[in-house]
Amino acid sequence: MSSGRIQIAALLFILLSVAVPISSAGANIDAVRYIIDLDISQNNTAVGRVEIIFNATDAKGLTFLLDNNLSVQTLRLGRESLIFQRFGDTVDVEFKRPVHGTNNLVVEYTGFLDESVDSHSWANLDSDGGFAVYEANWYPNIPGDRATAEIHIKTQPGWTTISNGVLIESNPEKGRFSWFVDTPEIGFSFASGRYREQQDYEKHIPVSCYLQSVQPNCAETLRKSVSFFSRRFGDYSYPKMALVEVGGGLKGGHGDNSLVIMSSDILSSPKFTEFLAHEAAHSWFGGMITANDSKWLTEGFATYAGVMYLENLDSSLARDALGTKRKEYLKVKSTGRDKAILSAKGEYDDVFHATVYSKGALVLHMLRSVVGEETFSQILRDYVEGYRGGSASVADFQALSENVSGMELEWFFDQWLRSTVVPDYYFETAETEFDGSVYTVQAVVGESSTADFKMPVDIIFVTDKGNTSKRVWIDSGAAEVEFQSTSRPVYLEIDREGWILESRRSNNRRVLRYPLSFFGLRLLISNLARSLQPGF
Ligand SMILES: [Zn+2]
Numbered sequence: 001m002s003s004g005r006i007q008i009a010a011l012l013f014i015l016l017s018v019a020v021p022i023s024s025a026g027a028n029i030d031a032v033r034y035i036i037d038l039d040i041s042q043n044n045t046a047v048g049r050v051e052i053i054f055n056a057t058d059a060k061g062l063t064f065l066l067d068n069n070l071s072v073q074t075l076r077l078g079r080e081s082l083i084f085q086r087f088g089d090t091v092d093v094e095f096k097r098p099v100h101g102t103n104n105l106v107v108e109y110t111g112f113l114d115e116s117v118d119s120h121s122w123a124n125l126d127s128d129g130g131f132a133v134y135e136a137n138w139y140p141n142i143p144g145d146r147a148t149a150e151i152h153i154k155t156q157p158g159w160t161t162i163s164n165g166v167l168i169e170s171n172p173e174k175g176r177f178s179w180f181v182d183t184p185e186i187g188f189s190f191a192s193g194r195y196r197e198q199q200d201y202e203k204h205i206p207v208s209c210y211l212q213s214v215q216p217n218c219a220e221t222l223r224k225s226v227s228f229f230s231r232r233f234g235d236y237s238y239p240k241m242a243l244v245e246v247g248g249g250l251k252g253g254h255g256d257n258s259l260v261i262m263s264s265d266i267l268s269s270p271k272f273t274e275f276l277a278h279e280a281a282h283s284w285f286g287g288m289i290t291a292n293d294s295k296w297l298t299e300g301f302a303t304y305a306g307v308m309y310l311e312n313l314d315s316s317l318a319r320d321a322l323g324t325k326r327k328e329y330l331k332v333k334s335t336g337r338d339k340a341i342l343s344a345k346g347e348y349d350d351v352f353h354a355t356v357y358s359k360g361a362l363v364l365h366m367l368r369s370v371v372g373e374e375t376f377s378q379i380l381r382d383y384v385e386g387y388r389g390g391s392a393s394v395a396d397f398q399a400l401s402e403n404v405s406g407m408e409l410e411w412f413f414d415q416w417l418r419s420t421v422v423p424d425y426y427f428e429t430a431e432t433e434f435d436g437s438v439y440t441v442q443a444v445v446g447e448s449s450t451a452d453f454k455m456p457v458d459i460i461f462v463t464d465k466g467n468t469s470k471r472v473w474i475d476s477g478a479a480e481v482e483f484q485s486t487s488r489p490v491y492l493e494i495d496r497e498g499w500i501l502e503s504r505r506s507n508n509r510r511v512l513r514y515p516l517s518f519f520g521l522r523l524l525i526s527n528l529a530r531s532l533q534p535g536f
Pocket of ligand 1: 299303
């Protein structure tokens with residue numbers, strides 16, 4: 001497999017967040033449970049029957065999403081047929097009279113499971129298997145509304161189907177599988193095909209990989225990521241975790257509650273571990289907590305969770321991953337197409353990925369630097385505990401970060417989420433003096449972006465015997481920093497650890513002149529001058 005292919009896959013891995021509610025028609029509708037029956041036993045054609053159980057308060061209609069490759073055959077409320085209007089994936093249903101209490105909407109539909117976004121397949125069905133992620137709208141769903149589900153899928157004999165939640169019925173001979181999801185979720189995905197199962201356990205929770213190719217470390221890596229995230233973010237809420245390998249043009253991965261779907265090329269790529277961790281983290285960021293207003297809360301967080309998992313294995317892996325994300329973002333920025341994270345919406349393209357995923361992860365890395373290690377960990381745990389089972393907005397996360405840290409952080413979120421400005425720090429001056437026993441280094445650190453950029457910046461002072469570090473706050477101007485040492489100064493460096501997303505790092509180091517050399521040079525010059533001037 002070419003590395004180019006892997007890079008493209010790495011750049012554009014498609015993942016999920018919440019569907020954005022598209023209509024107010026369902027505002028007084030609350031979906032309670034989906035009973036999904038999907039028959040994909042006939043090649044290429046899906047036949048579905050879905051019962052949406054919902055509570056209504058004086059509802060005159062509702063809106064659901066269904067992929068436009070799937071046509072509605074019948075639509076009934078109880079026993080009464082209803083009329084509807086379709087606009088692409090959006091189906092507006094009109095009730096004959098205002099509806100109250102608990103009701104059942106039954107939708108029968110048929111068509112192709114075939115949906116692509118930015119050349120990545122989100123739903124596919126062929127003779128080898130089939131899959132659909134919930135954003136492909138493979139079943140009628142009321143967007144943005146959490147509900148439980150029964151998912152019954154009928155396939156060709158010999159296929160196994162894996163979905164969210166817990167396995168209730170398994171009949172491979174008849175190709176019949178049922179999965180129940182008893183936590184209210186924003187959406188449901190599935191994959192079917194011929195698989196070998198690799199199983200492990202995280203405490204009592206089964207963790208399985210359903211594979212077509214060879215990936216001996218899959219279940220172990222999946223278990224370790226669930227274990228790590230449980231420690232760092234809070235308990236895992238689901239009855240199992242599964243990863244399913246798929247072909248069919250996914251070219252990446254997809255994670256939602258308790259289910260990861262991953263394409264074969266990723267399973268065999270060097271990016272496998274980070275990909276897997278990212279997708280597994282979506283059970284927390286995307287599953288347990290959905291995002292109200294920005295995919296940064298799901299994709300940026302899952303991307304940084306992937307980096308945290310790598311860091312737990314080997315800090316150099318995390319450093320490399322962060323470096324790759326910085327390059328990816330700056331490359332898009334250099335074309336002038338970058339957007340502020342909170343302005344990036346819509347299509348999954350290279351700009352969206354570089355902005356929301358990669359810069360999004362770097363923003364969390366910087367927040368960690370600003371508030372400190374322990375506070376950052378506490379913020380993530382409090383966030384998951386506070387919003388588990390619900391949804392959060394960026395303002396919620398900011399307020400929580402401010403509460404936990406005791407810091408006012410509006411400037412941080414404004415700079416990094418609502419602006420495209422990236423700072424560039426450099427040494428305006430750096431002078432060294434030596435009094436015969438102690439070296440004193442005084443430097444002025446400037447920032448050359450036009451905005452009044454504020455960040456804490458670590459300056460490291462390296463001598464021939466070791467180094468020391470000081471943190472200075474640079475806020476709309478330059479900052480002075482002073483070091484003293486009895487060892488000989490070698491150089492100063494800005495942000496050696498690479499916390500800050502800077503536009504340029506080539507100017508971060510300043511070699512310090514040795515005062516002895518300077519004095520020696522002055523002595524040499526004065527001797528030379530004396531010898532050239534006979535008057536003296
Ligand atoms: Zn993702």
